[in-house]
Amino acid sequence: MKPTKRQMRGLLRPKLLTLIEDFLTWKATSTKSVNDLFKNFEQKQDAIQKMLVDERERFKDQEVVAAPVKSQRGQDEQKLKPQQSPLFQGWGENLSDEDQEEAQALFEKYGYNVFLSDRLPLNRELPETRESKCLQKKYPKDLPSIAVVLIYLDEALSIIKRAIRSIIDRTPEHLLREIILVDDHSSNDDLKGDLDVYVKSIEAQNPLFRMVRVRHVESLGLTQARISGWRAATADVVAILDAHIEVHKEWAEPLLTRIKADRTVVVSPVFDRVNYYDLDVVHYVPAAHAFDWALWCMYESFRPEWYHLNDTSLPGKSPSVMGIMVVDRKFLGEIGALDGGMKVYGGENVELGVRVWLCGGSIEVVPCSKIAHIERNHKPYAPDLSMSMKRNALRAAEIWMDEYKHNVNIAWNIPIKDHGIDIGDVSERKELREKLKCKPFKWYLENIYPQLDTWDNILAYGGMKNLDANICIDQGLFPGHTPIAFDCFNYGPQHTYYHSNGELYIGGLKSHKYNDNRCLADSGEDTFPDLYDCNEAVQKGMGIHWDFTQGKELKNRQTKRCLEIQKQKLVVQKCTGQKWEIQNIIKPF
Numbered sequence: 001m002k003p004t005k006r007q008m009r010g011l012l013r014p015k016l017l018t019l020i021e022d023f024l025t026w027k028a029t030s031t032k033s034v035n036d037l038f039k040n041f042e043q044k045q046d047a048i049q050k051m052l053v054d055e056r057e058r059f060k061d062q063e064v065v066a067a068p069v070k071s072q073r074g075q076d077e078q079k080l081k082p083q084q085s086p087l088f089q090g091w092g093e094n095l096s097d098e099d100q101e102e103a104q105a106l107f108e109k110y111g112y113n114v115f116l117s118d119r120l121p122l123n124r125e126l127p128e129t130r131e132s133k134c135l136q137k138k139y140p141k142d143l144p145s146i147a148v149v150l151i152y153l154d155e156a157l158s159i160i161k162r163a164i165r166s167i168i169d170r171t172p173e174h175l176l177r178e179i180i181l182v183d184d185h186s187s188n189d190d191l192k193g194d195l196d197v198y199v200k201s202i203e204a205q206n207p208l209f210r211m212v213r214v215r216h217v218e219s220l221g222l223t224q225a226r227i228s229g230w231r232a233a234t235a236d237v238v239a240i241l242d243a244h245i246e247v248h249k250e251w252a253e254p255l256l257t258r259i260k261a262d263r264t265v266v267v268s269p270v271f272d273r274v275n276y277y278d279l280d281v282v283h284y285v286p287a288a289h290a291f292d293w294a295l296w297c298m299y300e301s302f303r304p305e306w307y308h309l310n311d312t313s314l315p316g317k318s319p320s321v322m323g324i325m326v327v328d329r330k331f332l333g334e335i336g337a338l339d340g341g342m343k344v345y346g347g348e349n350v351e352l353g354v355r356v357w358l359c360g361g362s363i364e365v366v367p368c369s370k371i372a373h374i375e376r377n378h379k380p381y382a383p384d385l386s387m388s389m390k391r392n393a394l395r396a397a398e399i400w401m402d403e404y405k406h407n408v409n410i411a412w413n414i415p416i417k418d419h420g421i422d423i424g425d426v427s428e429r430k431e432l433r434e435k436l437k438c439k440p441f442k443w444y445l446e447n448i449y450p451q452l453d454t455w456d457n458i459l460a461y462g463g464m465k466n467l468d469a470n471i472c473i474d475q476g477l478f479p480g481h482t483p484i485a486f487d488c489f490n491y492g493p494q495h496t497y498y499h500s501n502g503e504l505y506i507g508g509l510k511s512h513k514y515n516d517n518r519c520l521a522d523s524g525e526d527t528f529p530d531l532y533d534c535n536e537a538v539q540k541g542m543g544i545h546w547d548f549t550q551g552k553e554l555k556n557r558q559t560k561r562c563l564e565i566q567k568q569k570l571v572v573q574k575c576t577g578q579k580w581e582i583q584n585i586i587k588p589f
């Protein structure tokens with residue numbers, strides 16, 4: 001699905017913090033319905049709690065921790081002044097105290113400004129954010145028909161109504177065959193009776209067109225909701241969207257024109273961001289939908305060829321989709337729809353992206369098609385994204401990534417063998433891969449996504465422990481340049497990666513070739529080690545290559561000094577034979 005701004009940075013620590021924020025917010029707003037959805041939450045909570053405690057301790061003094069409104073609530077459920085909430089950013093100062101409290105309560109429940117949404121016209125105008133050349137384009141009248149699937153779980157009623165309204169008002173009547181509402185077992189009462197009334201009124205106004213309702217009797221997660229919507233569709237093309245969107249005028253025609261020309265192309269519109277606080281639309285420029293080895297999605301530049309064409313209204317190739325997609329209905333079935341073995345959230349979009357490219361299709365982002373999409377402050381339904389993210393990522397890797405599949409383990413710091421995470425039965429999906437005669441993943445890396453680093457020469461990863469002092473290397477204050485010794489807890493800031501050339505990266509491993517890692521370095525001058533982007537460290541004349549074997553000393557090749565612990569501090573000094581051990585070994589060294 002769509003990444004938050006934090007996820008888009010593609011760094012491990014912000015991801016973890018996002019998770020913590022989600023968790024704190026969830027805890028504060030927890031309701032019976034959420035409890036019902038996550039019956040097995042207790043066990044998961046233990047794991048998250050541990051991360052929380054560790055991370056809080058570690059980053060107490062740093063500004064990146066969750067906004068005060070959340071951390072306070074998470075700790076003691078203390079009642080806040082609404083003005084302190086992120087909801088009140090340039091909005092709502094003039095409301096009465098009562099209204100502010102109501103707005104805040106709705107915001108906590110939904111993650112966006114429902115109070116305001118309830119008061120805006122359903123058919124509000126959107127600003128023109130398309131590339132200027134798009135405004136001159138003419139599209140054929142004779143295009144494939146389209147079904148629009150809106151999936152939701154406890155979405156606000158006015159938000160869903162506005163999505164429906166925008167689709168009906170801004171899709172040519174002769175092309176729009178049906179709107180399919182897929183409810184993944186919401187508990188909100190207004191999504192029953194009140195939504196029914198609205199749907200009836202739409203049907204009465206448009207007798208030729210279908211409004212289809214699909215309701216899951218239990219929550220099956222994002223992927224299953226999308227599959228249910230696709231199954232219920234009858235039109236030539238299916239658009240699978242979130243329900244917290246508004247389509248822009250002429251959104252469908254450019255997509256349908258592309259699919260008419262080539263039924264194997266999966267297309268995505270360009271999203272504009274709708275602020276969760278004031279519901280204003282912020283212009284986003286067209287970009288490719290990419291991902292890292294943890295399978296978090298992020299925006300990335302198109303390939304250089306696209307920029308050489310010098311026409312920003314043209315479709316650009318994309319390694320993946322973020323979750324919103326428009327595709328020939330039958331073609332999606334031919335290539336295996338979505339992987340029904342994915343749970344809750346995450347990874348399913350990358351799985352589709354890779355599969356489409358490997359099995360005979362392609363993916364494009366179409367700049368002239370725009371959809372405004374609310375980026376929530378928090379997701380009301382998913383306190384523990386990382387658990388399903390990890391599991392789904394391992395599943396996608398097992399099916400599609402061949403000899404590169406272990407990179408997903410490395411990205412999540414999961415052991416390669418005996419990790420104990422159940423990825424479900426993958427035999428059916430592997431058979432599908434055989435049946436479709438899909439290309440090897442190496443082809444995808446070489447031809448479709450060459451920016452993704454293959455991590456071929458990483459020998460070992462995870463926490464790096466000093467066996468004499470029983471303490472770990474930690475990146476220290478970020479973005480500072482002095483790594484420290486700290487109690488081993490083996491989360492992001494303590495992740496290390498040993499490269500066959502002797503480089504030792506700390507605090508994360510970059511997935512993309514265009515990013516530099518942070519190298520452990522020794523200047524040879526003072527007592528403390530350094531941590532810089534590897535290129536920068538080399539420019540500064542520092543030694544970044546270390547001789548190391550498991551259970552032995554860690555010795556800088558240039559300065560001949562060793563990384564050691566002295567009085568609980570991480571130092572570089574004349575070697576005294578202190579031993580180090582790294583958590584996970586990929587190949588012997």
Ligand SMILES: [Mn+2]
Pocket residue numbers: 001002242244373374
């Ligand atoms: Mn969304």
